[in-house]
Amino acid sequence: MNDYNFNMKEFLPFWDDLKSECQNTILKELKHKTYKKGETVHDNSVTCTGLIFILSGKLRAYMISENGRELSLYYLMDNDICLMSASCVMKDITFDIFIEAMEDTKVAILPTHIYKDIANNYIEMSKYVNSIMSSRLSDVMWILEQVLFKKFDSRLAEFLLFHRDENDKIKMTHEEIANHLGSAREVVSRMLKHFESNDIIKLFRGGIEILNEDELIKLSD
């Protein structure tokens, strides 16, 4: 219990200020779950998922256009809270957001009615939700700035640097990368071939290897 208690403070900095009955309710109601890589964690068609605490792994929040194009909005990792999975409680959210697991992800889920109850009665929770919300607004503003004002070669270079593994490889299809960047597969393929012809990367079946990191960093600026 103590160990778990410590963890809760990582998620809810005001944990110690909650009444013990409230703490006990949260600990009792939290549901543990593991999402497999690629699994949908939340979309707006399902009933409210609840407030999700990410224990380990990686989630991706993205939007989809009417004609099916995707754009990644932000990523959630260890100790992050997924607020949008509880967005059903916020009447002013008028857009659809999708959340999927980018790798096997362990989470704890606080049921919607418990979350709502706390947010309605504890000002600390309400203020914390506020700070998460403004942080998400910052993320989306950043994406907007990228999409609108940054050249595509620069966005792609940045994406490759952010998503490489320890062997400098990115194991994604051109289609998947296009989905992250809100672009078309053809555009991604063309730019990757351009990078390859300049010996910046090497394309292989199912992925990309970074050959010239310095050049990629220069491009991403």
Add this chain to the structure above:
Amino acid sequence: MNDYNFNMKEFLPFWDDLKSECQNTILKELKHKTYKKGETVHDNSVTCTGLIFILSGKLRAYMISENGRELSLYYLMDNDICLMSASCVMKDITFDIFIEAMEDTKVAILPTHIYKDIANNYIEMSKYVNSIMSSRLSDVMWILEQVLFKKFDSRLAEFLLFHRDENDKIKMTHEEIANHLGSAREVVSRMLKHFESNDIIKLFRGGIEILNEDELIKLSD
């Protein structure tokens, strides 16, 4: 006082739930001000402006890229609250936002320290800030969707329909329209000429007149 009281409920729906000493502080501290058309209401270089209640007129919130291009994010009209002018109290806001008056605009400004005090102590205020924040997040998500997934002719048609006056005229330069849409003046001019050649609009010095509303609505869909 009673009249003013009524107005405050339009801005703060939970007005009646506030302690009377808190109500009195707000009424006493509110500063009235009129911004002239085109005047800057807020940019991130100035010290915190405070929470702005729009009594009449119209404000525009926009972002500016490093190379000076603008994009309108949302518009605030009568009874709206401008939260971003008090964004200095939110540590998670990491982007720059600019607010300007689109016409002569009467406002009442609640000084930052009073706003902060209420948001920190009244859960109703904190929850209300939350709802405004999620509404702004929705606005920005909508813009992102537009910019990313909607064709420029469609965005321009929508813009003209939204900003026309009672005589179906839009009195703005091509440069100004480009700034609203995060585009370049040349792109706007080219598309407007295309509209004109199809008898959808007529260009005149300093503005645009809508000739074929139906066609413009069709385009904006």
